[in-house]
Amino acid sequence: MTDIAIDAVSYRYRRNAEALHDVSFGAPSGAILGLLGSNGAGKTTLLQCCAGLRAPDSGRVRIGGADSGSRALIVSGVIGYVAEGVRLPAERTLGQLERWLAPLHRRWDTYLATSLRERFGLDASCRLATLSRGEYMKASLLCALAAQPRVLLMDEPFTGIDALSKDEILRAMVASAAANGTTVMIASHDIAEIESALSHTAILTAGRLRVAGALEQLRERYRRVTMVGDEDVLAAFAREQAWLEIERAGRIVSIVADGERTPFDHGMLHRRFDGADSITVEDLSLRDLFASVVRSARTAPSRAEAA
């Protein structure tokens, strides 16, 4: 069942360029989806559209089959939202905040809140204003997870947080998602850290969706193929094989190949380009895939012009 369904969403800020253009993808129930993109790609805007904090200019977002417009799903407790910039009431203590939130959320789990607090090493009597950045984010996550939302949206939760804290937050998030079947959409620049937790990913550049899908499928689809050979073989390879990115240095050419458009089975490549001295096919890390997608998107206009 699809928990998050984003269908042709576009959003434009006043007097600014289009923040989102015709973005469509989805995530099944229980998925942990990494929303990746460089700065200004539209990740935050998309998350806010999902939360109903912004209404898309066109298209729609459905969470658990219901329209997310006008905070309706936040009000009903379906969506939990954690964002780097959200200001917790600074003059309250964490314990006071928990007590204030508990009656608001139908599925608030006091036991879970206590255990998360202990796990994060937070003090209930400590005023929120005195918390460090990492502790602040942990407190935000605690508030979101203890409410047990069906869908948890997280916007840059790891900015400025040390590695250990990141690990704790990520573990807590994964454990909670596993226990409650929570679907998580997380926007982050810390690709390496979150990669192990993700089941799905979507990559945005300049408000447009470039790649989306299950991580395993994407790893199957995109691989790095490196070929060493003579000029004519390399030229044929670059011409015939679909690629996202290409790098060439002397007798070596390296591409991020798109296996969906032109398959890159190792044996088949050897048969087709038998003049090549060597052909190697490697798996891509999510970080490499992201970098290739972003660079590919940036060079796409110049490639189009050259063509």
Next chain:
Amino acid sequence: MSWWSQVRHVFTRDLRRTWMALGIYALMLCVAVARAVEWPPMMRDATVAVGVLVVLCAAIVVAVAVLADHPMRADAFWAIQPLHASAVATSKLVYVLLLLLLCGLAMLVTLSSWNLQPLDLGRANIGVFPVFALLLLGVAMVAAVCMDVTRVGVVVVAAIGIAFLIDMRLRESTAGTYWALALLLLLGSTVLFVQRYRDRRSSRMARGIVLGTGMVAMVFPVFAARIGPGDANDGSVPRHTLDEVALSLPVMAMPTCENGRLIVPLGVVAPLGWRIGLMKPSLDVTLDDGATVSLSAPGWMQLAGSQGPMLPTVRDRANVKVIGGDGDHSAQQIQIAFVVPAADSARTCGRIARLAMRLWVTTTTGTEVLRVPLQGQARAVAPGFRARVTAATLDDATVAITARVSMLSNEFAGQRHDLAALDFALLNHERGEMVRLSSPRSDAESSVSELPGLRHMASTLDLEPYISRMARLSGLQSWRDSAVLIVTLPVERGRGWRQVEAVVSR
């Protein structure tokens, strides 16, 4: 959680969150009440503008409460919690209501010190609360558009500046309040404020409308108090008919021409203590050949028909002898100069056969509002008035009284007055005698607004007898034990057009 529970939930959290600011506000109100009731006595000499501080404190508290759950900020915590936007907005309005109620409580205590009846309290509160509510709602709306307290401060200061300019410009205008407009503005502001929470993404124009309405709401109290329909002087609807018998306006002598003006000497004869206002004089002159020329006086004029302090209409004795006065009636002669057009000048002057003058006349008499015994620092309170004799010296022929007097503004008197309009007299009830008192120094007068919309005036006055040049006072020593100080408020007795006709004989 139900909608109402959410309102209560957010409201109680706001209370806990801002208890210190609320405490300061309550303290300010206490100081304001202490200043208004002049207890302890040292409070009356405090020079702190408590009224301004009360308003500023309330404005800051409201701004802080709204900014804590900002309707537009992307980082607002409430927005990511299962809270209805309208419940959050309503809780803020309830918060504003709490500030109003606290102020109302302070006002109740203050007004009680002026011995006001529940009806008067109601009248005063009806007048005050929409205005104060508008002011606070205006601040809330500005806070709902501005992103931080600094910007709110800038806009509020700008609004105060505009209010000050309007106040300066309209200072002389008739006072009153457009209640219908105030309530409409209140309703509109409330709807816009709630809508701000519901519609978190809005256009620049919508923000401009909210900001503009907020500023108007803040400026409105001054604006309304200055331009509203108050006492109209156009004479279209007389309150009372003019007393035709007691007032006499004879033409005293032949009119004379001088530098293009026709000067008519008019006598004003009225019972002692009456105050006469003559306005908008116009003159129809009939010449000896039967032709008529219409003339008017430049501008309008208001004249005192009777000199000195106004005599009170003493409630428990029909005939009181005024000692040191001029008799039963006062007479005064005035000259009204009418402009004669240059074309009519030659044929008008010297050929006048008949005059028909039309004047708008108002008569005012003194109504006793308060009497204070002279002995033992006595004090007395009447609805809207308070007086205390702080010192009294009565020698054989000398009277010197120092009195502390305070009065509320026009909401209770029915007419617009200030402390300077009050008159004083000393009544010896046993002997049936009265001495009019005047205050040679009025520099001690102060007009104070301790609580929003509730203005009162307080002054310490040195009173001495007002007697004619020929009169002498004696035997006042015996007055000490039986005399009372009577405070008199001028009340309009009648108004209307008055026709004065005269035949000129040569």
